[in-house]
Amino acid sequence: MKKKLWSSVVASGLVLSVVAGCSSAPSNNSASTPAATGGQATSASKEQVNLRLYAFDGRDTTYNWTPTIAAFEKANPGIKVELVGLSEKGDTQEATKKLDLAAASGETMDIVMFSDPASYAQRVNLGMAAPIDEFIAKDGNYKEEEEYKVDTHLNGKVYALPGKFNPWYVLLNKDHLDEAGLKVPTDWTWDDFxxxxxxxxxxxxTSKRYGTYFHGPQNGGWLEYLKLAMENQPQDSDILKADGTSNLDSPNFKKTLELRVKMEKEDKSAVPYADMISQKLAYRTQFFNQSASMLAIGSWMNTELGGTEKVPLNFNVAVAPFPKNNASDPIGYTPVTTDFVSVAASSKHKEEAYKFVRWYTTEGQLVQGKNVPSWSKVKSEDLTKIIDTILSATKNPEKVDKASLIKTLQVSKASQMVPAASYQAEVYKALNEEFEKLIFGKQDIDTTVKNSQDRTNQIIAANKK
Incomplete structure (x- = not known):
């Protein structure tokens, strides 16, 4: 990688927005820290390979790195892994800045982890990650999109394998369901929702209990709540298409707007958007304080489902899959966050780095035991053990309907990933503004769709000049 390229990246202050609330908090280690010791090389004639792993979260409390790296080294004598943490404050933006600075200064990199699709896609385009298709071909020639629940292809190539698997789902107050005579859904539509x-x-x-709470969009973020009926599609599930053009002519964009207006204005079953903004409401307290009975959110909430010291649980919780548009649609497509684990383009040990990436995203996820893996070959009993471990760290795991959680995680899968465009944040801000005009009664749905399309196309055109 050329220093000039990365210097320009850093100089321009390239920092990608990370989905708020994602559970990928960066490291407590601001400098390189030696990995745990493991097995030694078995042959004196074989030179030991040292790999440097740049992780946005280097803490054992969240990623269990010490035993995980030790297990890899034991299984792969002759390869040592050095962990490099990127932030002391749990700040993904700081981690991204430090990663860019490390690349610009020519630090030795072998494995790099990205915390979100935007960081991954943009740094692939800048040449930080190497394609690993040749290693996959040698390693059984498996299909990445079948081997894992997250498809990481970009421009027809694979530049990363996915680690954890955090799909969106719907949290349910089971006590409220029982009171209303409603069953825990296992396959449902937005109309059912x-x-x-x-x-x-x-x-x-002031004492009203709402059926649900939508935590966005707000300030150009949390756009998941502005594309609900788009996100459950296998392809074209985002505002922009893979080629960078607008996807707002999709009828599912209008369907989302119709759903939001109906639930807030007609049914009055969703917490008013104005309240969310003016009172700076938090989704955790809305659900755990029982102000809202249902919450569509990411499964980073697994670690909090049984309640915490700060946000206790005083009712029974169940989980349902992300809703579909039509009853005949396939079940399970949902927004997903993951760790994108890549071989650094500048690595001199790409084969060994790939070996770690492949191990870590398969067997290593089971050793780590902190997150639900993206690996599709995880057995039901392994998933149950992981969920048991996660819930055991909460205050009241017995109040969680574990069966509904496991079943939801098993059916969930990611849509085809759409690479982030450089102007994506600008588009999101414009759409947020148009939604506010709609929800505050200043324009109707058709006008909102048209204005959203026009402004998005203008932004796209301006960025092509």
Whole structure:
């Protein structure tokens, strides 16, 4: 990689936005820290290979790195892994800045981890990650999109394998469901979701209990809530298509707007957007304080489902899959966050680096035992053990309907990934503004769709000049 390229990246202050609330908090280690010792090379004639792993989160409390790296080294004598943490404050933006600075200064890199699709896609385009298709071909020639629940292809090549698997799902107050005579859904549509929300809404005024709470969009972020009916599609599930053009002519964009307006204005079953903004509401407290009976959110919440010291759990919780548009649609497509684990383009030990990447994203995830893996070959009993471990760290794991959680995680899968465009944040901000005009009654749905399309196309055109 050329220093000039990375110097320009750093100088321009390239810092990609990370989905708020994602559980990928960076490291407590601001400098390189030696990995745990493991097996030694078995042959004196074979030179030991030292790999440097740049992780945005280097803490054992969240990623269990010490035993994980030790297990890899034991299984692969002759390869040592040095962990490099990128932030002391749990700040993914700081981690991204430090990663860019390390690349610009020519530090030795062998394995790099990205915490979100935007960071991954943009740094692939800048040449930080190497394609690993040739190693996959030698390693059984498996299909990445079948071997894992997250498809990491970019421009027809694989530049990373996915680690953890955090799909979005719907949290349910099971006590409220029982009170309303409703079953825990195992396969449902957005129409069903709206019907549940209406039946779960209760009371008036300040003590009113809403059927659901939508935590966005806000400040150009949390756009997941502005594309609900798009995100459950196998392809073209985002605002922009893979070629960078607008996807707002999709009828599912309008369907999302219709759903949001119906639930807030007609059914009055969703917490008002104005309240979310003016009162700076938090999704955790809305759900755990029982102000809202359902919450569509990412499964980084697994570690909090049984309640914590800060946010206790005083009711029973169940989990349902992300809703579909039509009953005949395939179940399980949902937004997903993951770790993108790549071989650094500048590595002099790409084969050994790939060996770690492949091991870490398969067997290593089971050793780590901190997250649900993206590896599709995880056995049910292994998944159950991981969930048991995660829930055991909460205050009241017995209040969580574990069967519904496991079943939801088993059916969940990611849509085809759409590479992030450099102007994506600008588009998101414009769409947020148009949504606010709609939800505050300043324009109708058709006008909102048209204005959103026009502004998005203008931004795209301006960035092509």
């Amino acid at each position: 709206a019907d549940y929300a209406k039946k779960l809404t209760k009371g008036e005024g």
